[in-house]
Amino acid sequence: MAQNEFQVKEHIKEQLRTLPQLPGIYIMKDVNGEIIYVGKSKNLKNRVSSYFRGFNSHMLKVQTMVINIHEFEYIITDNEMEALILESNLIKKNMPRFNILLKDDKMYPYIVVTINENFPRVFMTRQIPKGNHKIFGPYTGAEQVKITLEVLQTLFPIRECSKKITDKIDRPCLNYHIGRCAGACNHMITEAKYGAYIQSIIRFLNGDKEWLIKEIQEKMLHAAEMMDYEKAATYRDQIEALRALNVKQKALQVNGKNQDFIATYSFEARTCVMLFQVREGRIEGRESYNITGSVGADFGEILSAFIMQYYAGYTEIPSEIYLSHEIENMLLYADWLSKLSGHKISLSVPQRGEKKKTIDLVEKNAKEYVLKFQERIDKEVAFRSQADHELMTLLGLPENLQINRIEAFDISNTSGVYSVGSMVVFEQGKKKRSDYRRYRVKTIEGANDYGSMQEVIYRRYKRGIEEAELAKSSGVQTGLYRAFPDLILIDGGKGHVNAVLEIMQALKLYIPVAGMVKDDFHKTEDLLFNGERLGLKTCKNAFKMVYEIQEEVHRFAIEYHKSLRSREMVQSQLDEIEGVGEKRRIALLKHFKNIEAIKAASIEMLMEVQGINLKVAEAIYQFFRTS
Numbered sequence: 046m047a048q049n050e051f052q053v054k055e056h057i058k059e060q061l062r063t064l065p066q067l068p069g070i071y072i073m074k075d076v077n078g079e080i081i082y083v084g085k086s087k088n089l090k091n092r093v094s095s096y097f098r099g100f101n102s103h104m105l106k107v108q109t110m111v112i113n114i115h116e117f118e119y120i121i122t123d124n125e126m127e128a129l130i131l132e133s134n135l136i137k138k139n140m141p142r143f144n145i146l147l148k149d150d151k152m153y154p155y156i157v158v159t160i161n162e163n164f165p166r167v168f169m170t171r172q173i174p175k176g177n178h179k180i181f182g183p184y185t186g187a188e189q190v191k192i193t194l195e196v197l198q199t200l201f202p203i204r205e206c207s208k209k210i211t212d213k214i215d216r217p218c219l220n221y222h223i224g225r226c227a228g229a230c231n232h233m234i235t236e237a238k239y240g241a242y243i244q245s246i247i248r249f250l251n252g253d254k255e256w257l258i259k260e261i262q263e264k265m266l267h268a269a270e271m272m273d274y275e276k277a278a279t280y281r282d283q284i285e286a287l288r289a290l291n292v293k294q295k296a297l298q299v300n301g302k303n304q305d306f307i308a309t310y311s312f313e314a315r316t317c318v319m320l321f322q323v324r325e326g327r328i329e330g331r332e333s334y335n336i337t338g339s340v341g342a343d344f345g346e347i348l349s350a351f352i353m354q355y356y357a358g359y360t361e362i363p364s365e366i367y368l369s370h371e372i373e374n375m376l377l378y379a380d381w382l383s384k385l386s387g388h389k390i391s392l393s394v395p396q397r398g399e400k401k402k403t404i405d406l407v408e409k410n411a412k413e414y415v416l417k418f419q420e421r422i423d424k425e426v427a428f429r430s431q432a433d434h435e436l437m438t439l440l441g442l443p444e445n446l447q448i449n450r451i452e453a454f455d456i457s458n459t460s461g462v463y464s465v466g467s468m469v470v471f472e473q474g475k476k477k478r479s480d481y482r483r484y485r486v487k488t489i490e491g492a493n494d495y496g497s498m499q500e501v502i503y504r505r506y507k508r509g510i511e512e513a514e515l516a517k518s519s520g521v522q523t524g525l526y527r528a529f530p531d532l533i534l535i536d537g538g539k540g541h542v543n544a545v546l547e548i549m550q551a552l553k554l555y556i557p558v559a560g561m562v563k564d565d566f567h568k569t570e571d572l573l574f575n576g577e578r579l580g581l582k583t584c585k586n587a588f589k590m591v592y593e594i595q596e597e598v599h600r601f602a603i604e605y606h607k608s609l610r611s612r613e614m615v616q617s618q619l620d621e622i623e624g625v626g627e628k629r630r631i632a633l634l635k636h637f638k639n640i641e642a643i644k645a646a647s648i649e650m651l652m653e654v655q656g657i658n659l660k661v662a663e664a665i666y667q668f669f670r671t672s
Contacts, residue, residue, distance in 0.1 A: 051100045051112065060117065061097065064090040069121040070132045073143070076115040077445055082143040083135045085128040089119050104341040110143040125374070129381055133353040137528065140449045140473075145338045145350040154190050156181040158247060163236055163645075164210045164229040165243050167203060169194060181250045192286035197249070200257070201242040202227040211645045249287075258284055305362075306400075308369035308408035309347050312415045314340055318351045319411035321403070322363075333414050335426070344370040352378055352392075362386040368394050369408045428586055429474035435587035436532075440559065440574050448531045449473060452505075453561070453594045454545075455536035456486075456497045457602035464489065466501030467602035470530075471594055480528070481601060495544040498535065502548045510552065533558045534591070536598055538573055561595045569595045619643075622668045624661040632656050633665075644669045 053061075069089050073082040086092035096103075096111050103111065122128045136144050159165045161177040169190050198205070204226050206218065217233070220226035227234040227242075249257050265280035306321040316336035334355075339347050349372045356362055362382055372378065375392050382390040395401040433448050442448075451471045458464035470480035484504060489496040509526040516527060533549075533556055535541045542560040549556065560573035569592040572579045581588045618640065619630045636654045637643045643651075643665070651662035 051108075053097045054115075057097065057114070057116070061090075061094050064093055064119065065121060066090045067121050068123070068125050068128050069119055070128050070135065072118045072120075072135065073110065073114045073141075074116050074118070075113045079445060080135070080139045080141050081113055082110055082141050083132055083139065085125070085132040087125050087128075089121070093117065093119070106143065106338070106340055125377055126381060126384075129353065129377060133357045134527075136350075137354055137357050140447065143338060145336060145342060145347060146354075154187045156190060156194070156250060158243065158250075160243070162210070163642075164204060164239050166205070166207065167194065167197065167243075167246055168205075179247065189286050192283065196261070196283045196287060197246055198225060200260075201246055203239065203242050203246070204229050206230070209641050211641065254287060258287055261287075302365060303363035304365040304367065306367045306404050306407045307348065307351065308404055308411050309336070309344050309351070310408060310411035310415050311339065311344075311347075312412075315415050316347060317411045317414045318347065319407050319414065320355070321407050333411070337426075345372040348372050349374075349378070352382075356382055356385060362390055364388060364390055366390065366392050367400055367404050368392065369404050369411075370394065428589075432474055432586035432590040435584035436590070439572065439579050439581070439584055439587060440532075440557065442557065446531065450528065450530045451532045451534060451594065452530040453534040453536065453598040454498065454501060455598040455602040456494050456501070457599075458486075458492055458494075458497070464492075464497050465602060466497060467598055468501070468505060469594065469598045469601050471590075474590055476597065483601070494537070495540055498537070498541055499544050499548050502545050503552070506549070506552055506554055510554075529554070530556060532556070534594060534598075535560045536595055536602075538562050539576075542573055561591060563595075568592075622665055624664050629654075629656050629661065 066088050068085075068087045070083060070085045071089060071093050072080055073084075075081050084092070096107065096114075100108060100111065120131060122131060136146075140146055154169050154171055156167065157170055157174060158167050158179040158181070159176075160179050169187070202220075202225055205220060208215070208230060210229050214232055215230040217228050217231045218226070221228045221231070221233070227239060229239060245257075261280050261284050265277050265284070268274075268277035268280060302323075304323040306323065307318065309316060309318045311317075316339040318334045318336055320332045320334070322332070334351065336347060336351070342350075348368055348370060352366075352372070362385060366382070371394055372392075379390055379392040382392070395404050436448060437444075437446065449472060453469050453471070454466060456464065456466050464486040466484040466486060468482040468484070470477040472480075482505065484501045486497045486500055488500050505526065506529075509529060512527045533545065535545055535558065538560050542558055545558050549558065557574070561569060562571040562573050562578065564570040569581065569588070571581050572591065581591060619625050619633065625633070632654050633643055633651075634640075637646060646666075648659070648662045648666050651657050651665055652659060657665075
């Protein structure tokens with residue numbers, strides 16, 4: 046329809062006349078009844094009417110949306126805060142195509158120095174490990190990071206293996222024999238000398254790099270004088286890699302507080318929001334989000350939409366959130382987040398000092414993401430769309446249903462001992478780790494997978510129903526379990542699926558449930574749905590997505606199962622030592638991090654732990670050398 050031919054439908058005109066001048070949210074729907082946009086306003090009449098006035102002056106995206114509006118609904122709220130909460134929940138649940146939506150992705154590498162170990166390791170990773178480590182990054186080029194680590198390994202022969210170094214002398218690996226490792230495992234280097242290597246590496250990664258580059262330049266010149274041009278070229282490449290490493294993106298240390306730094310950048314039709322999570326002064330996470338539907342929106346609108354969707358349902362929100370740009374109603378959003386978390390939260394745009402430098406760094410990373418990874422972003426979006434379509438077709442689900450959220454479950458036990466359940470969540474085809482949940486089975490004894498699965502399913506969705514009812518009665522839109530999935534996947538076959546369906550029927554929840562069936566080699570093969578076994582391997586993209594989900598939920602369950610076994614083994618060992626009660630056991634584990642470090646500790650090292658005197662230290666030392 047041409048722009049100058051646009052006419053507001055009569056039934057919409059009638060609705061516009063009756064709109065109240067009150068705060069609330071409005072819901073735009075198309076001819077199929079699908080929600081295509083959700084918005085909020087402190088004056089519903091003025092805001093909704095504005096879409097249907099001055100059609101030619103609207104942006105193309107708004108014009109397209111208005112043309113597709115067949116009807117709209119509205120909900121009156123007492124104030125803007127309630128409207129904000131309701132808008133957030135509806136966008137999260139329905140993912141309307143004309144709203145600004147976020148999708149997560151992880152790309153950039155970090156360098157980790159494991160300073161909690163006697164003989165630390167230095168390695169590249171894209172997922173920051175837990176524990177007391179020194180983290181550098183994120184960096185924008187993985188190749189430069191790899192070359193840099195290769196150079197550092199050549200100059201400082203630290204270990205590459207992850208084996209635990211104890212008093213036992215192990216046979217050294219090939220790296221030792223070719224001069225790439227100093228031989229920490231067979232005690233050919235002292236902790237002090239090894240520590241000096243690590244401090245030199247940290248010095249370089251902190252930005253003091255000229256001394257190292259100078260050393261390599263001297264080697265390059267010497268090789269050139271000896272007409273060994275191939276070696277000289279190698280040294281030249283090493284220098285370029287060391288200089289290319291973006292040392293400004295060094296270990297974030299702000300001030301020991303919990304903080305989030307959020308920045309956004311747009312180029313053409315692509316927008317990225319980058320978030321750095323700083324916990325106790327250290328980076329513990331970095332998330333990048335592709336933003337859809339942002340054409341024509343300013344940075345404040347994008348950040349507002351991001352905050353509303355990202356933090357909805359969270360309770361562990363940091364007390365300080367820093368933004369790259371101002372957003373409208375900053376205090377309103379801060380109040381909303383404070384109510385969600387139960388503690389005071391501030392939102393601000395830093396203007397100077399370290400916080401300004403940090404937010405500039407985050408913004409720089411967002412820019413790098415948008416400019417450097419366009420092709421990968423397009424492929425990722427195309428894969429998710431194709432995988433969703435294939436999965437819906439295979440399961441025979443209605444075309445108007447969207448699979449935005451998938452929850453998958455698995456059970457793990459050893460002959461019925463330490464029986465645990467796990468739930469992982471995928472939204473828009475990507476992991477949403479903040480919504481992962483673990484369950485220790487309480488009411489089922491022995492190796493009863495069906496009963497264990499029923500307990501886990503009941504606990505998860507019963508809690509969700511209770512939170513939804515509480516939100517309805519109190520108007521407080523919080524809770525970690527209220528978001529229900531569009532599809533439930535169970536790691537198992539017919540028996541597991543039927544056991545789950547019994548619970549869902551008892552709870553009066555009607556969510557599609559499918560079983561992820563494995564072949565004889567314990568790999569994903571088919572889906573079991575409505576009593577039929579459906580061949581998944583013919584659907585390339587859906588198979589890849591389901592395979593990832595099944596591997597992830599299995600990994601998560603096994604990881605929890607192992608941690609319980611390990612924790613109880615450690616506790617039982619320490620509890621056998623005379624003089625070690627609960628407080629001393631906790632103090633030992635907090636200080637040494639694991640049982641192996643306690644076993645390897647000397648009496649003097651043990652006495653450094655609060656509450657451990659000479660007598661107890663000797664008892665611990667002797668216990669692990671005689672038991």
